Amino acid sequence: MKQSDLNVTESDLQAYVDGHLEADRAEQVTQYLEQHPEEAKRIRAYQEQNQLLHTLYEKDDLSLLKRVNENFRKSNSAKRRPLANLAYATAATWLIVGLTVGWGLNEVTSPHQDIVYTLPHTALVAHSVFSPEVRHPVEVTANQEAHLVKWLSKRLNRKLKTPNLNPLGYALVGGRLLPAQNGPAAQFMYENKNGARLTLYIISQSSKNTAFKFFERNDIKVFSWADTNMGFAIVGSISKDQLLRAATHVYNELDI
Amino acid sequence: MNGSFCQVGYKATWHIKNDKIAKYMTRNKWEKRLVLQMPHLLRYAKALTRNNDMANDLVQDCLERAWNKRRLWNSQRTLRPWLLTIMHNIFINQKCKQSNNQETTLEELTLVDEGADASQLVQLRDLQVAMGKLSPEYREIILLAGLESLSYKEIAKVTGLPLGTVMSRLSRAREKLRKIMNSTETDNVVQLR
Numbered sequence: 001m002k003q004s005d006l007n008v009t010e011s012d013l014q015a016y017v018d019g020h021l022e023a024d025r026a027e028q029v030t031q032y033l034e035q036h037p038e039e040a041k042r043i044r045a046y047q048e049q050n051q052l053l054h055t056l057y058e059k060d061d062l063s064l065l066k067r068v069n070e071n072f073r074k075s076n077s078a079k080r081r082p083l084a085n086l087a088y089a090t091a092a093t094w095l096i097v098g099l100t101v102g103w104g105l106n107e108v109t110s111p112h113q114d115i116v117y118t119l120p121h122t123a124l125v126a127h128s129v130f131s132p133e134v135r136h137p138v139e140v141t142a143n144q145e146a147h148l149v150k151w152l153s154k155r156l157n158r159k160l161k162t163p164n165l166n167p168l169g170y171a172l173v174g175g176r177l178l179p180a181q182n183g184p185a186a187q188f189m190y191e192n193k194n195g196a197r198l199t200l201y202i203i204s205q206s207s208k209n210t211a212f213k214f215f216e217r218n219d220i221k222v223f224s225w226a227d228t229n230m231g232f233a234i235v236g237s238i239s240k241d242q243l244l245r246a247a248t249h250v251y252n253e254l255d256i
Numbered sequence: 257m258n259g260s261f262c263q264v265g266y267k268a269t270w271h272i273k274n275d276k277i278a279k280y281m282t283r284n285k286w287e288k289r290l291v292l293q294m295p296h297l298l299r300y301a302k303a304l305t306r307n308n309d310m311a312n313d314l315v316q317d318c319l320e321r322a323w324n325k326r327r328l329w330n331s332q333r334t335l336r337p338w339l340l341t342i343m344h345n346i347f348i349n350q351k352c353k354q355s356n357n358q359e360t361t362l363e364e365l366t367l368v369d370e371g372a373d374a375s376q377l378v379q380l381r382d383l384q385v386a387m388g389k390l391s392p393e394y395r396e397i398i399l400l401a402g403l404e405s406l407s408y409k410e411i412a413k414v415t416g417l418p419l420g421t422v423m424s425r426l427s428r429a430r431e432k433l434r435k436i437m438n439s440t441e442t443d444n445v446v447q448l449r
Contacts, residue, residue, distance in 0.1 A: 018401055043432045050402040052383045057303045090319050093291045255332045
C-alpha cells in the first residue's frame with residue numbers, strides 16, 4: 001500500500017474500485033497500476049469482489065422475496081399476531097411483490113381466488129391461444145356484432161358492449177365465449193392494419209381491488225382492472241404505452 | 257470488535273429537517289416509495305445478517321420505523337441511504353442485545369443456477385463463506401460500498417463514522433476478504449489432491 005508517485009493514495013485506489021473517481025484521476029490511477037503489478041493484482045481482486053457480490057446477492061434476491069412471501073402466507077393463515085397498520089400494508093405489498101415475482105418465474109400456483117391475481121394470467125393465455133389463429137380467430141365475427149354482444153351479455157349476465165377502438169387504429173374482428181376460473185368469460189378480438197391483435201377479456205367476477213394492474217410475459221403485455229361487478233383485461237404484444245392508451249380507452253368507453 | 261461496533265449506539269445521525277414536501281406527501285406515495293425500496297433492502301439485509309429470518313425481521317422493523325418517521329425525512333436526500341441508516345441502527349442495536357452469547361445460525365444457501373458455470377459457482381461459494389468469516393462491521397462496509405454502491409460520504413452517514421474511518425475500514429475489510437478467499441482457494445486445492 002505505497003503512496004508513491006502520482007500521489008495515488010489508498011483512498012484513490014478504493015474509489016477506483018468503486019468507480020467513484022473522475023475520468024482524469026481514474027486514468028492516472030490506471031497508469032500507476034500499470035507500473036505497480038502487485039498493487040494492480042490487489043485492486044483487481046477487489047473489483048472482482050464487487051462483481052461477485054452482485055452476482056451472489058442479486059441472484060438470491062428473487063428466491064428470498066418468494067420465501068418472505070411464503071412466510072407471510074403461513075403466518076397469516078396459522079397464527080395471526082397483532083400487527084400494526086403498516087405491518088399489514090407491508091405484508092400485503094410483500095404478497096404482491098412476491099406474486100409478481102412468482103408469476104415471472106412461472107412457479108407460483110397462487111392459492112388466491114381474487115381475480116386481481118388470476119385475471120391477467122387467464123387473459124394472457126386466451127390471447128396467446130387465439131390471436132395467432134388465421135382462419136378461426138373468433139367464434140362470431142364483427143359483422144354480427146349486435147348478436148355477439150347480446151349473446152355474450154346473456155351468458156355473462158352483464159350488460160356488455162364492444163368498445164370502439166377505431167380511433168386507435170384497431171377494428172373489431174369478433175368475439176367468443178370462454179371458460180374462466182369460476183364461470184364464463186367474453187373475449188373480443190381487435191386487429192389493426194398490420195395484423196397486430198389486441199384481446200379484450202371480460203369476466204363477470206369483480207374484486208374490491210380496483211387498481212390498474214400491469215403484467216408482462218414473453219413480450220405479451222396485460223393491463224387488467226376491475227369494477228364493481230366485472231373484471232377486465234386488455235392484452236397485446238405492443239408497447240406498454242400503446243397498450244395503456246388502449247386500456248384507458250376501453251375503460252372510458254365501458255364506464256357506463 | 258463487537259464493543260467498538262456497539263459504541264455507535266442507536267441514534268440517527270442523519271440530518272433531519274422538517275421538510276414541506278415530506279410533510280405533505282400522501283400516504284400512498286410513501287407506501288409506493290417504500291415498496292420500491294423493498295427488494296433492495298431485503299437483499300442487503302440478507303447479505304448483512306446471512307439469515308433469512310433475521311433479514312425478514314430487519315426489513316420489517318426498518319420499514320415500520322421509516323413509516324413512523326416519514327415526516328422527518330428530508331426530501332433533499334435520496335431515500336435508500338436514509339433507510340439503510342435506519343437499518344444500520346436497528347442491526348447494531350440487535351447485535352448489542354445479543355452480545356456475543358448467541359451466534360447467529362447461518363442458513364446455507366443453495367446456489368441453484370443453470371446459467372452460471374461451475375468455476376463461478378465455486379467462486380461464489382467461496383465468497384459466501386468468506387463473507388461469513390468477516391466481522392459484521394467489515395461485512396457491512398463492503399456491502400455498502402460494493403453492493404449498494406453508496407458514495408463514501410453516504411456510508412459515513414449511514415454508519416455514523418468519520419469519513420477517514422470509513423476509508424481505512426473499507427481498505428482493511430477488502431484486504432481481509434481477499435486473504436480469506438485466497439486461503440479457501442488453497443484449501444480447495446489441498447482437498448482435491
